[in-house]
Amino acid sequence: EIVMTQSPATLSVSPGERATFSCRASQSVGSNVAWYQQKLGQAPRLLIYGPSTRAAGIPARFSGSGSGTDFTLTISSLQSEDFAVYYCQQYNDWPLTFGGGTKVEIK
Amino acid sequence: EVQLVESGGGLVQPGGSLRLSCVASGFPFAAYRMHWVRQAPGKGLVWVSRVNTDDNGATYADSVRGRFTVSRDNAKNTVFLQMKTLRVEDTAVYYCARAVPWSGEEVFDIWGHGTMVTVSS
Numbered sequence: 001e002i003v004m005t006q007s008p009a010t011l012s013v014s015p016g017e018r019a020t021f022s023c024r025a026s027q028s029v030g031s032n033v034a035w036y037q038q039k040l041g042q043a044p045r046l047l048i049y050g051p052s053t054r055a056a057g058i059p060a061r062f063s064g065s066g067s068g069t070d071f072t073l074t075i076s077s078l079q080s081e082d083f084a085v086y087y088c089q090q091y092n093d094w095p096l097t098f099g100g101g102t103k104v105e106i107k
Numbered sequence: 108e109v110q111l112v113e114s115g116g117g118l119v120q121p122g123g124s125l126r127l128s129c130v131a132s133g134f135p136f137a138a139y140r141m142h143w144v145r146q147a148p149g150k151g152l153v154w155v156s157r158v159n160t161d162d163n164g165a166t167y168a169d170s171v172r173g174r175f176t177v178s179r180d181n182a183k184n185t186v187f188l189q190m191k192t193l194r195v196e197d198t199a200v201y202y203c204a205r206a207v208p209w210s211g212e213e214v215f216d217i218w219g220h221g222t223m224v225t226v227s228s
Contacts, residue, residue: 001169034214036152043202043218044152055216087152091213095168096142096154 002026002090006099012107013078021073021102023088028068032092035064035073038101039084047086048073078104109133109217111203116222119193123226127188129203129219137161137181140206142215143188145199145224155201157213158186171197193226200224 003026013019023033034049046055048064051071061076075082083106088099115127129141143155156177157166165177176189186203200223204215 032212036215038152043220044215045218046214046216049207049212049214089152089154089214094166096157096213098152098154101151 001095002029002093002097004088004090004097004099006086006088006102008102009100010103010105012105014107015080016077017107019075019078019082019104021086021088023066023071023073023099025069025071025090029090029092031067032090033064033066033071034089034091035062036087036089037082037084038087044087111205111217111219113201113203113219113222116201116224118225118227120228121193121195121226123193124189124191125193125224127190127201127203127222127224129186129188131184131186131205134205134217136184139208140213141177141179141186142204142206142213143177143186144202144204144215144218145197146202146221147196147199150199153199156188157206190224193224195226198224198226 005024007022033051035047036044038044052064063074065072085101085103087101110132113129142157158177158179162179174192179186200221202221203219205217207214207216
């Protein structure tokens with residue numbers, strides 16, 4: 001099973017600042033990584049896949065990069081609605097696996 | 108509106124069974140692979156199962172293989188998760204999710220709101 005490790009577990013950011021999340025795979029997953037946002041009490045929402053293609057309706061302040069084992073999600077200027085938990089997911093191999101999440105909180 | 112609506116969750120004793128349903132609307136259901144993903148209270152996301160478009164192929168996480176069965180009825184736009192021999196550790200919100208239509212990419216672009224399954228005596 002491919003283990004996805006996200007860091008940090010919690011990120012304290014002020015509105016307007018840049019936020020960067022990391023996700024590392026235990027073995028190469030090529031470009032087959034997606035990122036999801038989950039707000040409290042809600043279902044996850046697809047942000048990025050492939051690993052740099054934004055899903056429909058996702059603002060341009062969200063961007064993704066990486067390949068192989070190291071991936072990054074960046075929010076260029078954090079908005080109030082961006083405070084949530086972010087998960088990476090690999091879809092290169094079965095079973096599909098998610099990272100443990102990074103919680104973004106207000107600084 | 109593209110939508111997935113789950114139902115069937117509830118409280119069940121260890122060793123019991125439940126059948127979850129997920130009704131799709133707003134898109135050609137038969138063309139999409141469907142998945143179940145669960146989330147234990149306060150924890151992260153865990154993939155559970157996938158069913159192919161024509162119900163002739165399913166994939167399972169090791170933790171549920173042999174106990175859970177995924178199926179679909181394309182005429183009713185519904186995907187099911189039959190859960191047997193439930194364990195306390197199966198307690199979670201169960202989401203159904205749609206995979207993007209292009210082959211080989213199990214990326215979830217539409218999610219239901221989830222249904223809570225609690226396994227407790």
